[in-house]
Amino acid sequence: MSVFDLPLQLMRLSKRYLDFSNQIAVDFEWHRRQGGLGLGPLSARLIEQTRLLKSSAICAEDYYHLGLYRGELSFEQKRSFLGSYQKWRYFDRINPPVYDVLARDKALFHIFADSHGIPTPETLATTAPGTKPYFGLRLDTAGAVRQFLQDHHGEDLFFKPADGSLGEGALAVGPDGSSTRAWIELPSQTATDVEGILQHLTPGGKLGRFLVQRRLRPHQLFADIVPHVCPTVRIMTLCTERGVEFLGAAVRIGSGRSATDNVAGGGLIAPITMRTGLLQRAYCLDDGIPKPTDVHPLTGASLPRVETPEWGKIQTLVAESAQRFNFLPCIGWDIGITDGGPVVIEINTRPRCVSVQTAAPHGLLQGPLGRELAKTAGRLGNGLSIDPRHAQSDPQPA
Structure with missing residues (x-):
C-alpha cells in the first residue's frame, strides 16, 4: 500500500457514509408521508428500513413498493430482498460497466441484437442529429423527419x-379509423x-434522438384489458457455470x-x-403501497390468472438471447x-428489481444472485452485507 492509498480509501469511505446519511434524510420523508396508512410507528419503520439499507440496499421507496412493512415477514426474510440504493455498486461488480452502453x-442495442438474429420491434429510422449511432434510416434534420412522416402518414x-x-x-400513434391518412395518439x-408529432420530437426546438418503430399490437389476452398498449414481461437472468438461470419474472400491464x-x-x-x-x-402501487386488484383500475376489465401467453417461447427467447449477451x-x-x-424490447444492466420481487x-x-453478490460483499466491495444463509439457499419452487 502506497502512502496515497490510505487517504484515498478514507476519502471514499467518508463519501460513502455521507451518501448514506443523505439517503436516510430522504427516506425519512418517505416514512413520514406513509404515516396515515396504519403501518405501525414511524420510528420502528425507519429503524428497520435503515438496517435494510445497510444490508440489502433497501431505500424507503423500495421498502414500501415491496411491502416490507408486512408483519408476517421476519427480518431475515426482509433481508433477502434486493433494493435500488446505489445499485451501480453491486450490478457493476457482475456486469462490466464498459458494456452498459x-x-x-x-x-x-438494436444494432447488436439485429446482428445476432434476436427478434426486436421493427425499427424504421432514428432521429439522430450529430454523430450519434443510428439504426434504420438516419433522420438528422427536422426536414428529413417531416418528409418521413409524410411518407408514412x-x-x-x-x-x-x-x-x-x-x-x-x-x-x-395509429390510424384514426375514419381515414388511413390521419393519426391519433x-x-x-x-x-x-405531422406537425404535432414533429413538435413532440423537437423538445425545446431541437431535434431529439428517437427510434421510430412499428407500433406493437398487444396479444389479444391483454388487448382486451388495455387496448393499444403492449405489455411486457420483465425477466431477470444470471449466467453462471450452470448456464442461464431465471431469477424471477412479472408481467407489466399499462395504466x-x-x-x-x-x-x-401507474401500470x-x-x-x-x-x-x-x-x-x-396483479398489484398496483397506489401511493407507493402495493395493493392487489382483480380488475384494471381504468378500463374495469378482469385481470386473468392464466398461463402467460407463449410462455415457452418467451423462456426460450430469453435463454438464447442471454447466451448471446x-x-x-x-x-x-x-x-x-x-x-x-414475443420480441425483445430492451435490456437493463442495472435493473430495478421491484417487478420480480413484488408480493414475494x-x-x-x-439464491444464485445472492451467491454471486456475496463474492464481492463488504464496505469496500459492493456495499452490501449479505446474509450467508440466504446466499447459500435456493428459493423453493412455486
Whole structure:
C-alpha cells in the first residue's frame, strides 16, 4: 500500500457514509408521508428500513413498493430482498460497466441484437442529429423527419427515446379509423398530424434522438384489458457455470393513460410463477403501497390468472438471447407480448428489481444472485452485507 492509498480509501469511505446519511434524510420523508396508512410507528419503520439499507440496499421507496412493512415477514426474510440504493455498486461488480452502453443507448442495442438474429420491434429510422449511432434510416434534420412522416402518414408508429428510461417521452400513434391518412395518439385517441408529432420530437426546438418503430399490437389476452398498449414481461437472468438461470419474472400491464406499461407511470404488476408461467394476482402501487386488484383500475376489465401467453417461447427467447449477451451476466429483459409473438424490447444492466420481487415471500438475494453478490460483499466491495444463509439457499419452487 502506497502512502496515497490510505487517504484515498478514507476519502471514499467518508463519501460513502455521507451518501448514506443523505439517503436516510430522504427516506425519512418517505416514512413520514406513509404515516396515515396504519403501518405501525414511524420510528420502528425507519429503524428497520435503515438496517435494510445497510444490508440489502433497501431505500424507503423500495421498502414500501415491496411491502416490507408486512408483519408476517421476519427480518431475515426482509433481508433477502434486493433494493435500488446505489445499485451501480453491486450490478457493476457482475456486469462490466464498459458494456452498459448497450442498455443505455437503444440504437446500439438494436444494432447488436439485429446482428445476432434476436427478434426486436421493427425499427424504421432514428432521429439522430450529430454523430450519434443510428439504426434504420438516419433522420438528422427536422426536414428529413417531416418528409418521413409524410411518407408514412397514418401508419402505426412508436417513437421511443434512444437515450431515455422509464418510458419518458415515448409516443404511440395509429390510424384514426375514419381515414388511413390521419393519426391519433394512443391510448388517449387524441387527433394529431405531422406537425404535432414533429413538435413532440423537437423538445425545446431541437431535434431529439428517437427510434421510430412499428407500433406493437398487444396479444389479444391483454388487448382486451388495455387496448393499444403492449405489455411486457420483465425477466431477470444470471449466467453462471450452470448456464442461464431465471431469477424471477412479472408481467407489466399499462395504466391505459400513457403509451408504455411502466409501473412508474401507474401500470400494474402481475408476478409470474416461473415453473408454470401462471399469472398471479396483479398489484398496483397506489401511493407507493402495493395493493392487489382483480380488475384494471381504468378500463374495469378482469385481470386473468392464466398461463402467460407463449410462455415457452418467451423462456426460450430469453435463454438464447442471454447466451448471446453472456458478457453481461445479469440482465433484466423486457419482452413484448405481441399479437405476432414475443420480441425483445430492451435490456437493463442495472435493473430495478421491484417487478420480480413484488408480493414475494423472499427476495433475489436468496439464491444464485445472492451467491454471486456475496463474492464481492463488504464496505469496500459492493456495499452490501449479505446474509450467508440466504446466499447459500435456493428459493423453493412455486
